[in-house]
């Protein structure tokens with residue numbers, strides 16, 4: 001941990017890896033790189049605009065976010081909660097991979113619902129790219145974390161601030177790879193200043209005490225997809241493996257292939273919790289009076305899985 005003393009309230013940067021900390025053998029290579037190579041201090045040192053800003057850094061993990069784990073989530077939430085409780089800390093920045101940003105952001109908002117800002121940021125290109133986006137994203141994230149009115153968990157990428165609960169990755173390659181469906185952006189960061197159009201995320205925190213220390217203590221919840229020619233095969237396998245919940249990524253407004261629906265009804269009768277989300281990029285699964293499976297609303301399938309796991313843990 002690197003501490004720089006200052007009377008100004010400070011920002012704590014919690015690093016977890018991702019492309020923002022990735023390096024490639026060739027500077028022009030934007031896809032053939034290895035994520036999670038540089039440390040938190042390297043990321044900060046690459047941003048001249050942060051010189052003089054009171055910052056602390058802490059390396060919480062070093063992973064490609066496709067490998068995000070329950071263990072890292074719990075540790076990240078604990079470290080964030082620890083620093084948020086310090087008077088001298090104005091806000092937190094979390095550096096993360098883009099691939100599971102919508103899950104980690106959702107998780108942190110639900111467990112922490114912080115009264116100070118927790119700002120997740122990431123990059124689509126590695127730190128060795130000719131036109132790398134990480135340093136600007138980190139600078140923007142720190143600007144948001146220093147905003148006196150800000151609170152809740154938000155995500156800052158490509159100059160746009162998103163409410164973490166609404167975030168979804170919408171592009172595989174572009175620098176502006178995120179969206180929030182119908183909700184739209186929360187704010188934009190323009191030369192370090194915020195242009196805000198919506199409220200900061202709020203809500204009651206679930207807290208951390210119920211999160212299992214042993215990763216095996218997390219309830220098994222899987223995602224299955226409805227599609228042409230769908231079968232009940234994966235649902236049956238999930239049942240045999242002892243899952244406690246299933247989120248189905250349904251078509252359109254939550255419709256299901258008849259064969260898959262039959263298997264899901266059987267799973268539900270056997271005590272497995274089944275929720276419907278949608279494969280669509282935007283819009284809620286709107287409830288109907290004859291619904292067999294509850295809707296996950298506007299949550300993406302991956303976020304619905306996080307919410308279902310949290311609810312099962314607290315049940």
Ligand code: SIN
Pocket residue numbers: 017018019020035063064065066096097098099100122123124125
């Ligand atoms: C990751 O999610 O860690 C790798 C991909 C990325 O950050 O864009």
